[in-house]
Amino acid sequence: MSMLPYAVAAWLFGIGLYGIATSRNFIHLVGCLGICQSATYVLLLGLGYRWGSIAPIFYDHPPGTPAVDPVMQALVLTDIVVGATLTALLLVLTIQAYKRGGSLDPEILRPMRPGGQPDRGASRADDGERTAP
Amino acid sequence: MSPRLRVALLALSGLALLPGAAAVIAGLPPFGATIAQYGERINAIAPDARHVANMVSAINFDLRGLDTLGEEFMLLAAITGTVVLLRGHRGEGNSGRAMRRAGRALIPRSEAVVLACRIAGPLTAVFGLYVVVHATVTPGGGFQGGVILASATLLIYLGEGYAGWRDAVRSHWLDALEGGGALLFALCGLGPMLMGAAFMQNVLPLGTFRDLFSGGLMLIENLGVALAVTGGFTQLFLEFMEETRATDEPEEPGEESA
């Protein structure tokens, strides 16, 4: 049992990556990225935990009471801000890409097309409708 | 690359990583057995050295204040980026109504919602302020409180409608709040240097332990973060809310509509 949190962290990163690799919708993909990030939360908080300790806030308990590692909690707070900024930016990019490409599917919204010619077939509009939020 | 090939590649690398991951997990200290020397040391000295009860705040605003400065400006970068990237391709200005998109019904606000928002809005704002000012004493701080304050402004939208919200919330005030808060935080770093101390050194009186006024310079830094986060997140809500307006007429993106 003593290794379970670390194994969970590795597992979360793995399935998040699987989700990113197979995703057909950018909003789903942003969610998968969030799962990858929660792996770091679990790892950091797991590493900073100690049985029988209080939260590192000495208001109700006098200083000197065994507390968990405050450094890890501070790092996770920063990590959460990172997560918020990334999610906001990715959603902005997704909104704009949807407005211009009419689709949320990574297979359709590719950065560049061979020979500089946009190869937009009729299927494009159909796909766009299907994957619309 | 076909999806099947992709998953196969992923599975193969997962298999290759398995022994390494197992060795790392087995090598880590057992969960919950002990904590690192660094954290232990901070728990031991910070209440005395800085008269604060909340160790996480002590780390965020004093011991590792530079990280928080970076984090604050990361947020600023993300919000500036959002503003830049959401320009154009939508109805601009204050006059139009939100949530007007083809095929979407316009539901009138119920009076119960208005009443609930008028009660909950100020309460949420007060709670946000409470969380902000108690940063050094109880769980909370400028970031958490700032997000609560920003959500309080969202209740204006819910209760008073789009026009009311746009009247109450002006984009350039938010810029000023966000930039001003970040500036305040950065100046908390430079100020002590003018007095011959180190960047972000706590030069103010430290106050009393478990009191609202404890932690010295941390209180001002905390205020800067709260301002920046409130302004930033409200700006973020505003920008995304603007997206619900229908485009008046098709317009070209790019430099000119900036």
Place this chain on the structure above:
Amino acid sequence: MTASAAALLPLPVAIPLVVCAAMLATAHLLPGRLPDILATLAALAVAVLCAVIARHAAEHPLVYWFGGWEPHDGVHLGIGFSVDEASGWVAAFIGLLYAVTFVFAWGFFGRTHGHFHILMLLFLAAMVGFCFTRDMFNLFVWFEVMSVAAFALTAYHLEESALSGAINFTVINSLAGFLMLGGIGLIYARTGTLDFEGIAAAVARSGRDPVVAGAFCLVAAALMIKGAIVPFQFWLADAHAVAPSPVSVIFSGSMVSLGLFGLAKLSAVVFGGSDQLRHALPLLLTALGGGTALLGGWMALLQRHLKRMLAFSTISHAGIMLTGIGALSADGTGGMLVYLVGHGLVKGALFMVAGILLATRASIDEIALRGLGRGIGPAGIAMALAGLLLCGLPIGVLDQGTRLVQGALAQQGRGMALAAGAIGAALTGAAVLRAAGRIFLGLGPDPGDEAGAPSADEREKANRPLWLMLAPCCVLLALDVALPADLIEHAVPRAASAFLHRPAVAALAEGPAWLPWTSLTAALAGAGYGLFRRRLPALVVRPVSVTQSAPTRALEVLHSGLIGDYAAWLAVGVAVIAVVLGLA
């Protein structure tokens, strides 16, 4: 004197931050050109401050503790900056590159209330912080600030290509951030500190330890993603090709190489005490670097979209820098640092030429632009000179770096990496020279395989006078060519040893003098083949095209632009690093 110089350390980070916060707070009041002026001055101030710091750091590294939290009884409580001579000069170079870029972009982003300048100044502050810090988590914070500013800048044009390129960039680099944080968690759990010196001492004590190796694997993967090393390189071509040209100057000139700078620092300073890593690293880094140099060069030769070509050339040069780190010696690392500066100068100038073409000729496609560059001769001369410098014209800073890297590799008998680097440089040089010949001289009516390469048309505002765009480009090239060689020769042995925390060496080995000439000749031959293939006898052309097309198609398929593929390759890359470290 050094005490007062150490007090300067926070300023190069704090000044851009204060300026950009003030600019944001007053965004709606600022008159037209003020953001341009403020940003340029702030970048210049950073460059000058960093140069002063670097000069004072020549004797011994300067150390600064934030908040006055100096270490007590060996426990590091606060965050420190520690600047050796090399880090200082790299930061000064970055400040200068920004100042020149702000001049290049004068008025380009006029109507966004200085938001472009705010993002760029944040980007600058993060880079300087990344160079100076001696704390693992602080390194991560600056890494992320750098990434977030870069994501927003990439998509600035809001075209479909720009947006999908930016999404790929954001997702892959976010994953890099998470990997790095995981690695930091592991190393913290093992050593109980976040300070470089503290970790280094604990690592040296620990002997063979899977947790240390795992932490290094994750952190190194993250930095290699930033540094665009195969198989993590895919995002770069998508992002650099679509970003506005001033932003591409910064991306290629400093962001990518800064990832490798971080890798060099961490592998020498923080993880240098681990025997397991010392055994594994030379093979791992030179092999990955050599592969990257070849793949980037080959792909560059196959492009017709000018900025995408330059992006692949950056990948190739990042590979060469990685082989320099892989030598794990003062020669290799010193060479890599000199190469970083030289490459930044030359690549920055090339992206500026691309920007000039976008602004004055409204296209970025090599084939569409054929012969259209005739009216802007100076830009053509700059592009040709930069192309020659890229493939090894033996003058200037870039050449000095190349020779040092080659010397280190030759000394350790790593012939394969040496050859890969020389070939990669020749291929990218050939690509740039071919494009210069086609655009500015109207040569080469018959495009080869590059005609099928991906491209997308774009344009940038044509509101700036030509001289204003040309002057920064020429300044960069002049700096590369005219920086006195003996000054660098004198400083590098000392600076590189201090960077690696090793005793100083007297002089560094240089590679064989004929090697740059060989690269140069090969590049000229390659460019000539690309331009004059119709006039060559079929006996030459046919075998070349046959051998070209199959690998070309395979590589094009690999660079699919699909984020799912990139994520799979990322996993492969991490697995490769882990397996090599595990077997050592």
